[in-house]
Amino acid sequence: xAKIISIHSFRGGTGKSNTTANLAALLTRAxxxxxxxxxxxxxxxxxxxxxxxxxxxxxxxxxxxxGRCPIEKAAHDVTASVVGRFDESxxxxxxxxxxxxxxxxxxxxxxxxxxxxxxLNDGIHKVVEELRLGYLLIDTHPGVNEETxxxxxxxxxxxxxxxxxxxxxxxxxVTVELARRLDVQEMLMVIxxxxxxxxxxxxxxxxxxxxxxxxLAMLPLSSEMAQLASSGLFALRYPDHPLTxxxxxxxxxxxx
Amino acid sequence: xxEGSNVSLGSIVxxxxxxxxxxPLQTWTFSEKQRIxxxxxxxxxxxxxxxxxxRSHAYMTCDTEGWQAVAISSQQLVIGGxxxxxxxxxxxxxxxxxTRGCDLKFREAQAQAEPFDVMQTLMFDPDTGPILHLxxxxxxxxxxxxxxxxxxxxxxQTVKKLRQSRGST
Numbered sequence: 001x002a003k004i005i006s007i008h009s010f011r012g013g014t015g016k017s018n019t020t021a022n023l024a025a026l027l028t029r030a031x032x033x034x035x036x037x038x039x040x041x042x043x044x045x046x047x048x049x050x051x052x053x054x055x056x057x058x059x060x061x062x063x064x065x066x067g068r069c070p071i072e073k074a075a076h077d078v079t080a081s082v083v084g085r086f087d088e089s090x091x092x093x094x095x096x097x098x099x100x101x102x103x104x105x106x107x108x109x110x111x112x113x114x115x116x117x118x119x120l121n122d123g124i125h126k127v128v129e130e131l132r133l134g135y136l137l138i139d140t141h142p143g144v145n146e147e148t149x150x151x152x153x154x155x156x157x158x159x160x161x162x163x164x165x166x167x168x169x170x171x172x173x174v175t176v177e178l179a180r181r182l183d184v185q186e187m188l189m190v191i192x193x194x195x196x197x198x199x200x201x202x203x204x205x206x207x208x209x210x211x212x213x214x215x216l217a218m219l220p221l222s223s224e225m226a227q228l229a230s231s232g233l234f235a236l237r238y239p240d241h242p243l244t245x246x247x248x249x250x251x252x253x254x255x256x
Numbered sequence: 257x258x259e260g261s262n263v264s265l266g267s268i269v270x271x272x273x274x275x276x277x278x279x280p281l282q283t284w285t286f287s288e289k290q291r292i293x294x295x296x297x298x299x300x301x302x303x304x305x306x307x308x309x310x311r312s313h314a315y316m317t318c319d320t321e322g323w324q325a326v327a328i329s330s331q332q333l334v335i336g337g338x339x340x341x342x343x344x345x346x347x348x349x350x351x352x353x354x355t356r357g358c359d360l361k362f363r364e365a366q367a368q369a370e371p372f373d374v375m376q377t378l379m380f381d382p383d384t385g386p387i388l389h390l391x392x393x394x395x396x397x398x399x400x401x402x403x404x405x406x407x408x409x410x411x412x413q414t415v416k417k418l419r420q421s422r423g424s425t
Contacts, residue, residue, distance in 0.1 A: 121418070146407060153415040169388040170395070177399045178408075182415055193299060203388075210390055223293045226312040227328045 002128045005254060006155040008140040008148060010171025012043070014161045015192040018225070019247070020139045021049040022235040025082040026251035028095040032134040035075065035127055037061065037098040039120065039151055040141040041110050044100035048230050050078040052097060060101035064123055065115040071123040072130040074098045082233065096131055117146050124154055135254065144175060153182045157254070160213070161190045164203055176211050188216040190250065195221050216253055217246045267365035268316075268323060270294075270302055272358060273350065285365065292316040294353065294360070295328075308356040316345070323362065325351060 007023075009016040020036060027034045038046045038061065047057070059074040075096040079086055082095055101107065128136050138151045152158055158179050162168040172189075179187055189207060194200065204215045222243050225234050235244045267287040271280035284302050286292055294302040297311040304313070310329035317324060323345045325333055331354030332339045343351055345362045352359050402408055 118414075121414075144402060146411075149408065149411055153411055154418065164388065166388055170391060173390055173395050174398050174402075177395065178402060181399075181403060181408075182412060183419075195299060206388055210388075221293075221299055223291055223312070223315045223328070226293070227315070 002133045002136055003157065003254070004124065004128065004136045004138065004155045005157045005159060006138045006140055006151045007159045007161060008152065008175060009142055009161040009168070010144075010175055011163075011168055012142045014142075014163050014168065015219070015225070016142070016161045017046045017139055018049065018230060018234065019159075019161055019190060019192065019219075019250075020137050021046055022233055022247050023251050023254065024095060024135075024137050025233050026235055026248060027135050027137075027254065028079065028082050028093045030251065030255060031093050032255075033092050033094045033096075033132055035096045035098065035131055035133045035136040036139060037124065037127065037136065038100045038139050039147045040139055041100045041147070042107060042141055044102055044107075045230065046139050047097060047099040047102075049233060050081045050095075050097055051232075052076055052078055052081075052099060054102045057099055057101070060099050060106070061123070062101040062103075062106045062110065064098075065110075065119055070130075071098065071127045075127060075131060082236065094131075096127075096133075098127065117150055120147060121150055121154060124151075143171075144178065148175075149178065149182070152179050152184055155184060157186045157188065158184050159188050159190060159216075159250075161192050163193045164191060164195075164198055169207075173211065176213060187213045188253070189213045190217045190219065191215060192219045193221045194218055217250050219243055219246050269363040269365055270316075271361040271363070272304065273361055275358065278359075280361070287365075290317065294325075302360075304353065304358060306353075306358050309353045309358065313353045313357070322346075323364075325362075329354065331355070331357065 007016055007020045024034050024036045036046065038044050041062065059069045061074055063069045064071045064074050075098050077094065078097045079093060079095045083093060138155065140148045140151050160172055160175060162172045176187065189211065191203065191207065200218050204218065207215055220243060224238055224241060225243060228234055228237060235247050238244055267285060270284045272282040273279065274281050292302060293300045293312060293315050294304065295311050295313040296304055296306065296309045310331055313329045314325055314327045314333055317326065325343045325345055327333045327341050332341055333343055334352040334355055335343050335349065347364055349362045350359050
């Protein structure tokens with residue numbers, strides 16, 4: 001059975017989409033069929049990391065939500081962006097991205113009219129089935145809204161990304177509590193952008209002590225990552241970087 | 257961090273210069289640091305509150321030939337009136353963060369100077385580690401507000417049914 005993993009952070013700028021994209025790349029390179037769905041409809045962005053140009057997006061998640069196409073039509077094969085040239089006749093590895101539309105008109109329509117959240121739920125399950133995915137990663141919208149709660153609720157695993165920062169800390173606590181009430185099977189914490197001066201063990205102790213959620217990885221604040229911004233996949237560009245080995249550690253845990 | 261590196265980092269000083277007088281407004285001292293991030297973002301090692309400076313504007317790094325400054329921002333760096341992506345730094349060099357940003361002066365701390373503890377210098381702002389604080393009352397209020405909402409209650413019910421159907425397939 002496929003594993004559905006939601007990646008969420010309470011605030012923007014935590015590196016959630018970059019973490020999601022890098023994990024998707026690592027899972028794909030480990031030989032799996034992987035899907036990434038960008039439910040951050042209000043501020044989409046993960047397509048950039050996979051070098052998917054807006055002009056190449058014929059159908060997006062929005063089109064599915066408006067009933068213009070089945071969900072699998074919105075899935076774009078971006079395998080080449082993470083493995084380079086690959087054997088297209090082989091069943092795996094494969095990486096599919098279901099992007100959200102970057103059209104401001106589409107975004108405005110979602111904000112104005114809303115959409116049937118049940119459809120998103122159907123879409124998530126349909127895409128797993130149709131594309132025969134081993135893993136589906138859901139890149140959620142920051143904060144706590146309906147699609148976030150739905151994504152969390154249908155996930156087998158919730159990966160929370162936060163920075164060592166009080167506002168992130170308080171907001172993440174709300175998400176953790178709600179996820180518990182929704183009986184999410186497993187929650188893991190990733191602390192990102194940790195300045196080198198921070199006492200990592202003390203930080204881990206504090207976070208695990210208060211949230212009662214295991215800290216899976218502690219990612220250093222990296223100037224290389226800042227430099228790369230969202231223009232590429234860090235784990236592929238810097239395969240020997242300490243940040244990459246932490247990302248690999250997360251991917252290995254997801255594959256358990 | 258990088259094992260096996262034989263580069264001796266030593267201590268360096270960066271001075272933020274007043275554009276009118278050229279006098280230092282602020283000074284940062286780094287000792288044995290591999291990489292120094294300069295920008296407007298709070299996460300930078302050298303935080304410059306200037307709207308013309310990018311959030312992550314540049315970084316400084318040291319190799320066997322000494323220190324260099326590398327631009328991250330497309331605004332680049334300016335030295336001697338020329339825009340540069342990378343500047344090989346020498347003692348006393350003054351470079352600008354973008355054409356409209358501010359000037360920084362690079363100095364290598366003198367070898368004969370007495371060894372000092374960076375924790376005791378005035379300009380160094382030591383990070384005392386995480387001081388995360390959770391407001392439990394606020395947390396309870398916020399969770400209760402969402403939890404008692406109709407949407408959340410419906411969702412909980414739907415999810416339970418979904419789990420059962422997924423489990424049975």
